[in-house]
Amino acid sequence: MQTTFPRLLLDHAAQRPQAPALREKEYGIWQTLSWSALATLVRHIACGLAEAGVAPGDHVVVIGENRPRLQAAMLAAQSLGAVAVPLYQDAAAAEFAFPIDNAEVAYAVVEDQEQVDKLLEIRPACPRLSRIWFDDPRGLRHYDEPGLAAVDALIAAGQAVDRQQPRLFDEAVHRVRPEDVAAMFFTSGTTGKPKGVVHTHAGLIDRALAGAAFDKLTNAEEVLAYMPPAWVGQNVFSYAQWLACGYVVNCPESSETVLIDLKEIGPTYYFAPPRIFEGLLTSVMIRMEDASAAKRWLFQRCLALARRVGPALMDGQRVGVLDRVWYALGNFFMYGPLRNTLGFSRVRIAYTAGEAIGPDLFRFYRSIGINLKQLYGSTETAVFVCLQPDHQARADTVGVPIDGVELRVSPSGEVQVRSPGLLKGYYKNPQATAEVLDAEGWYHTGDAGFLDAGGHLKIIDRAKDVGRIAGGANDGAMFAPKYVENKLKFFPHIKEAVAFGDGRERVCAFINIDVTAVGNWAEKHNLPYAGYTDLAQKPEVYALIRDCVEQVNADLAADDKLAGSQICRFLVLHKELDADDGELTRTRKVRRGFIAERYGVLVEALYAGRASQFIETPVTFEDGRSGTVSADLKIADAKTFPASRKAA
């Protein structure tokens, strides 16, 4: 279908003017914005932007949480043929400087004082940035900066313009062509400077519709938008597919109320990276540990049954009558209420993407009756490449190529994709574009994988991350760091892990404990601690983590390909890995190379066999100040198992 986002908006407003488009919880009540009200809002903002000088092809930066008026601002920019550039709202000021400078941004619509402060901070470095509008005026009344104004003022100006030139908006929308650029997403990138991924209206809408058709999405779906809008995943689910299908997007009250809001809304279509599912499971497990013995026993029994029967039921396989009866009972007493607590009562389709998900984690959600599936895609492919059909969701594959996607595996094992939703290119970076997009239009994903017998794509790791063990007993064995890390991260006590082993004799790992889960455990064991660093270095915590590591080793030993990846030594880091320190990407992916460099002394200590190592690390606090954290880190050995011995 050849259309643009603003035209989709106007279509919905014409066909279903009173149907809800957006909801936002404000003052404790869900406030609804209908399609017609939204269209009017977009119209006014667009007219205001036009008056401020926004022209076709200009970049308009949008920074903030998911807020209806920021959504409207993106639509307004696109109505004028301008390009919406959402940036991560939790990024530090300095991180805005590159994209804003790179994209020659003159206009920004932001959420609140925090974002305004950050933009004003980098303004000297980005002199082109002339106009900034803010949605929430709190704390901003005394700001006397040129070009700074409230979104309310922008709307008021737009209303005046609209009265004088009533055809301005409609003509502008009419001029925007499907093949025009709609949005640019800066990939945080696990290496190097961010790159602006340029997408057209046609590309994004095509993929959104293909995904919608695959899962038979209707305009009755409910979605909760709580991930950063700058992440392409959130953008596709709460923007591209929202406009393509016309369902309702709900904006949570604040980032702290997401779980409450999730429960209140009960979304039918849900999308989250694995860490959210991990976090939810951890919170359930922590609460169960505090429950009475009888409840714990019941919970364990129900979960055991669910593990055995649930996935089979989900996949539509035959299950014995007795098991069905038991499962129905469990559903009534345990799984149903649990789904309700998690806010998943009405979920028809839930997707996890962004990273590989732990198989046990994946099975857990499916076993309690949540249709959790995996998808494969990236910013460059406008997300939708492979999706898992209902009844065929598996933990170790990412589904089948969907409509419009051509997929092949290069001789070197790299997955390559061709689809209408591919990026137009990296902004002002033809060299990087040429590296990933070849002359025939194939996009080189950089992922190592293969298609299995059933036509499902299986991803092993990032192609450049897959390494080999060198020397020692396992010389030449494959080392897939993410695979090992994911196994570790499935334990509720482990939040993050970084495995090293490429070109080395053995595998070693850094661990970040989950401070909530381990803190709770410490409390139960009467273990006093002063904070993360203190807790992390307790011998008891090391013993706890060693158990986890050894279980992973036992698992790995059962897989002959990866038996060499067993972890010989590990340490618990003295600080949590943080995106503000550049250790994680904004989407919370581990930047392995950077970490290896930053903590080089620790890596050396692991391999040198030392029992402890002193380290001092500079850290950045949330308010932008910096300081240092230092600690004497213990290093522990873990038991490994001979290959091919079956795991206990």
Add this chain to the structure above:
Amino acid sequence: MEGSVMLAPQAAGSARRRRGEVILDVKNISLAFGGVKALTDISFDVREHEVRAIIGPNGAGKSSMLNCINGVYQPQQGSIAFRGQTFKHMNSRQVAQMGVARTFQNLALFKGMSVLDNIMTGRNLKMRCNLFLQALRWGPAEREEIAQREAVERIIDFLEIQAHRKTPVGRLPYGLQKRVDLGRALAMEPSVLLLDEPMAGMNVEEKQDMCRFILDVNDEFGTTIVLIEHDMGVVMDISDRVVVLDYGKKIGDGTPDDVRANADVIRAYLGTAAGGST
């Protein structure tokens, strides 16, 4: 929506920079408990829209001073004028009706009630319906409840405690309880807010948050703020003018810089070179 949603920020205008008339004038107050002189001949004034701090070492009479303003204690001598009107004998209810709200050094919240209900109690004086109608929550009582709830929700939004709306106050960490206490005082839509050690017992982060909220209240609603505080850094940062008490007497009054340079104040806090430390 009808009703009294007075916390509209626009009403205050650009408050912080335009300090107004004297709103509260304390003249020659003396207060004694039996033979113990808590306050001796204290005079100072508070101007509209300013942040006024009362500081002093332990036992200097700071809380007694607030209690006098608040109508909890009746000073033996002196007078307190509010907006030009002098009152001789006042109880706390009258003071509250005049638009003076306060928070307490030791929290006085209803621990078993939710955050929402606690803040709602601050709207007590705004409620017009009788007990009978309220019990039935019918007709005018229902409309009133909705209007009051909206005002409370605005405060919850302002203080960023949406996630704890329905949590019993007793289960919240101390810093958040202090915030709820502030919320309840704000629910009265006071023109003068008395804060008794709003930052006592808080960690650095909680203190920063609290400072921001106090300044925001002053800024957004134009509320005049009188606060007692121990943390000198905080006081010097956020107040416009400072009164210093020592042993029930006023030993300094002026801007933070004046007070910092005042020899008596330095002596009271640090002791003289000869007198040793405090």
